[in-house]
Every structure is written in structure tokens, then in C-alpha cells.
Amino acid sequence: MKNKKFRSNLITYGIVIAAFVIVQALQNAGRLSSLMTGMLVPICVYVVLAVSLNLVVGISGELSLGHAGFMCAGAFSGALFTNIVKENLTIGPLRLVLAMLIGSAVAALFGLAIGIPVLRLKGDYLAIVTLAFGEIIKNVMNIFFIGQDSNGFHFSTKDQFSLNMEPGGKVLLSGPMGITGTPKDATFLAGVILILVTLFVVLNLMDSRTGRAIMAIRDNRIAAESIGLNIMKHKLLAFTVSAALAGAAGSLYAHNLATLQAKKFDYNFSILALVFVVLGGIGNIRGSVIAAIVLTALPEMLRGLSNYRMLIYSVILIAMMLFTWAPRVLEWRERHFGRFLGKKIKEVE
Amino acid sequence: MADMLEINNLGISFGGLREVDDFHVNIRQGELYGLIGPNGAGKTTVFNLLTGVYRPDEGKIRLDGQDITGKKTIEINKAGVARTFQNIRLFHQMSVLDNVKAGLHNHYHYSTMSGILRLPVYRRTEKEMDERALHLLEVFDLAGEADYLAANLPYGKQRKLEIARALATDPKMLLLDEPAAGMNPNETAELMETIRYVLDRFHITILLIEHDMKLVSGICEKLTVLNFGRVLAEGPTAEVLHDPEVIKAYLGE
DSSP, rough: HHHHHHHHHHHHHHHHHHHHHHHHHHHHTSEEEEEEEEHHHHHHHHHHHHHHIIIIISSSSSOOOOOOHHHHHHHHHHHHHHHHHHOOOOOHHHHHHHHHHHHHHHHHHHHHHHHHTTTTOOOHHHHHHHHHHHHHHHHHHOEEEEEETEEEEESSOOOOGOOOOTTTTTEEEEGGGGGOOOOOOHHHHHHHHHHHHHHHHHHHHHHHHHHHHHHHHHHHHHHHHHHHOHHHHHHHHHHHHHHHHHHHHHHHHTTTOEEEEEGGGSSHHHHHHHHHHHHHHHTTTHHHHHHHHHHHHHHHHGGGGGGGHHHHHHHHHHHHHHHHHHHHHHHHHHHHHHHHHHHOOOOOO | OOOOEEEEEEEEETTTEEEEEEEEEEEEHHHHHHHHOOTSSHHHHHHHTTTTTTOEEEEEEEEEEOOOOTHHHHHHHHHHHEEOSSOOOOOTSBBBHHHHHHHTTGGOOOOOOHHTOOHHHHHHHHOOOOOOHHHHHHTOOOOGGTTBBBSSOOOHHHHHHHHHHHHHHHEEEEEESSSTOOOOOOHHHHHHHHHHHHHHHTEEEEEEEEHHHHHHHHHSSSEEEEEEEEEEEEEEEHHHTTHHHHHIIIOOO
């Protein structure tokens, strides 16, 4: 039992590391198009996003549609930090690590603050409210102006001139125009490390006392209560950890962009993350990783097929859906890969 | 001997309907007590009142001298009441072992962080939990299926697993809601053995709801019969089952 879980987790880490090695080899051989090179960090961001959302949707069993909001909070706080310290702290990797930590801390606070009221809701109601909160975070970021001069920080929600800065002060965040001039600290390596950290946190959490409680509550809330599990505490924990990981991903994302604007983090972004989770298999962490990689890289790789691109993309969406959900396919997978996957879905009579 | 469970004047209404009225019972430590009655008599409602799913309109519930009236389900479980459900409620997508380990949650501790970081305390505690859980599964002859998903167990074993999970919370009092429902005569006979064994082995007190009269007369020392939310009869099993009122209302002439 223990060994099987362990082996299954190793395969998941292995897939990520293998993908990293292959991409690095291709890059060194000059076989990677500039388009694909540009996609590497976003792919890492999407993978982290999908895995962290799966913690809420698959492991905790709550449909959340506001994931982009937490990513937005992480992106802006991380980018702000970097822009404040960029003159004094010139070591890129260190700056990025700090920015990701700050991004995840801020996103975790948002997760906690939003989770306390909304996790009392269930199902469709929770989905709608999280969708709304995601949009609220985006819109709040959209109206903020922050500047810095020798007197310290200036805030406004009106425009740049209302900041009342002395001449020479720099504008850090200018409302809908967002944050510009963030150094491009994000690298593919950083992205892969963030994926591995995310997998480490989520997979180890699942296989611990807390993770068991979270899944027990998902499977049967009334029974979970009857054996003394604190429902709210565990739901909130899953939600907050998920938000924190999305925040770190957002911070990484921000350090890959010349201009960071809040409007990027609209509900489409949350839906996209949900598509990765659903097509990869709800509750299946490895599936989320693969779905995020395939579904992000594919449209770009199919660019050469011009008009047929979207057609093929949709066919692949359907194929993935069948692969993860169709009972016959599941049976087939069990028969052929059961011993590698380490899942025992054997019927006993 | 002192009473393990003492209920007085318990009542609840849903809208205008008096679901349970003036329910009372005294169960001694180590007793195996039965609660029977026709469908809709309010038996499961009594369980739900006892475990904090519903808050009683009036009455007192004392467990081992401690007042647990109107407390929350979690607190009542921590005070020492565990239950099973009429319609089985397992953690279906978790393994059989993990179902029991979830029941051990409040008895073994390490922080979430040390779980994620796999600190030595994690390994040590998980090992202890595994041993304890496997031990409980052995009692119910489920150790061989520890790795299976709970959903894939046959019906009779699911019922047993639910009892094992309830026992994992180390209760003083175990409430069984129709444990033999849907079982064939062989399974029921085996279940009776197990219940008796559990009673001796874990030093607990059991209150059970059951329709299977063979099981009830076979293992319950005392009975309370509910009818339309009120106590119709109570006392030693043999006496109650020969009560003309009980025969008329429930058993049939």
C-alpha cells in the first residue's frame, strides 16, 4: 500500500523531470522554436495552477471557479516586491524566490479571508460565489495606483496624478496599465522547481492525517462529522494551501511578462485551469500535470496546420475526456497499466 | 453499576409533527440495548438527537454522567459516542485502511507541516496508526482487504467496516443503526457473533436499532419499543417481546 503510493508519486515526479531533461536537450541542440521557448514558463505556471486547483476540486471536492483571482493576488504582490527591491537586490534567483514566497503568502491570506465565508456554501452556490470573488480581486487590482518616492509609498484609486508624488518618484502600479518593468527573473528551471515543490506539497498532504480528513469530508460529510472531524477547518486548509500555490504560480507568471495587467486574470483563466483538472481526471494529480502540458503546448505546436488547428484541438479534448472518464477505457487502462499505476480497483465477491 | 447513557424526557418536533415525545432510557455500562419499533416510529431520530445531528426541543442526555444535550456532533463524538448509519456512509473513494485511519484522527497527532515534510514524527505516528487500524480490521476479518477501495467491498463487509471505523474513535458508547439490514441469515449470524465479541473486547456499551427479531432476541439484554415517537414498552427482551401491546403494534399477532 505505502509502497504503491510511493511508486506512483515517484512516476509523477519522474514525468516532470524527464520532460525538463528532454526540453533542455532540445534547447541545447537548437531544435526548439522560439515560440516554444516562450511557452515554457507559462506551461509551468499552468501545471502548478492545475495541480493546486485539483487540491480543491478533486481532493477537497469543492467546485471553485475563482482560482485566477488568487493567482492575480500572487502575481501583483510578487511583482510589486520585485519592483521595489530591484535596485538594491540584483540577484535574480533570490529575488524570484522571495517574490514567490510573498506572492503565495498574500494569496494564502486572500484564500483564508474568502474561504471563511464562502466555504459554508456547497456545489453550484460555492462555484458562483468563488467566480465572483475571483472577478472582485481582478477588479480591485485594476483600479489601484501605487507610487514610491523619498517620502515612502503613495496609494490612490483614482489616477496617477492623485498619488501626489514629488518629481522623480516612480509609479509601481498604475491601475489598468498594470506593472511594467518587472525584471524577467522567471526561468524554465524555476518553473520546474516550483512544479516539483507543488507536487511535493500536494502529494504529501494527500497521504497524511490531514489529507485523509480532507478526503473523508469530501466522500461523506455526515460520516466525517460523526467520527469527530472538523469540517470547516479542513476545507479551509485545503482552500488556503491551494490559493498559496496559485499565488506562487502567479508570481512566477508576473516575472515572465513585460507588462502585468489585471485583466489577464479573468474568469476564462479560472475555467482554463478547471479544464485541465477535469480532463486530467478530478482528484488525479498526475493527470492534471499531463493535461496542462498537453493542452497548453498543443495549440502552439499545431499552428502549422492553420485552419485545422482548432478542429484537432477539440478532437484531442474529446479524446482526453474519454481517456480519463469512459468506463471501458478505465477498464482497459487498469488491465494494461494497473500494476504500474498502483491502483487496486479489484472487485471482491 | 452507574448508567452509561441516561436520557430523560427527550422530545423534538418538526413543524407541527411531534417526531419524538418524552423518550427516556437508562443503559448501564457494558449493556447491549435494543431500540425497536415500526417504520417511522422515530428510532433514527433518537440516534440523530443523541449524536447532535438534531438539537432536542427538550430533555436531557447524559453520557457517563456528562451532559451532552444539544452539543455538536464533533463534541459528542469526542465525548465518546460513535455510530453507524442505516444507509451505509463510508468514505468510498478511500482505501479500507484509510477509512479506519480517518476514525483514528483525533487520537494520533502530528502537524500538517510535519506531514508534508515527512518528519520522523510523521513516520512514527503513521506506523502506529497503521498497526492500530490493521488490528481493528483483523477483528472484523477485513485485514485482507485493507488495500481495497471501500466502495469495492461487498455489502456485508461495508457494514462491518463502518463499525470498525466507529470503534476507531475509541467510544464509550456505540450506536448501531440497523446493522443487519440487507444481510442474509448467515451474515446476520456472523454479525451477531462480532457484536458480542466487540462488546466484551472493547468494554463498550451498545445501543442498536434493528428490525431483525432473531438478532434482537438473540443478543439484546433489554429493549425499548417506540411507536409514534413514544415509548410503548421497555424492559428485559423476553418480557417486552411478549407484551400484548408490542405484539399488536409491531410484531403482529
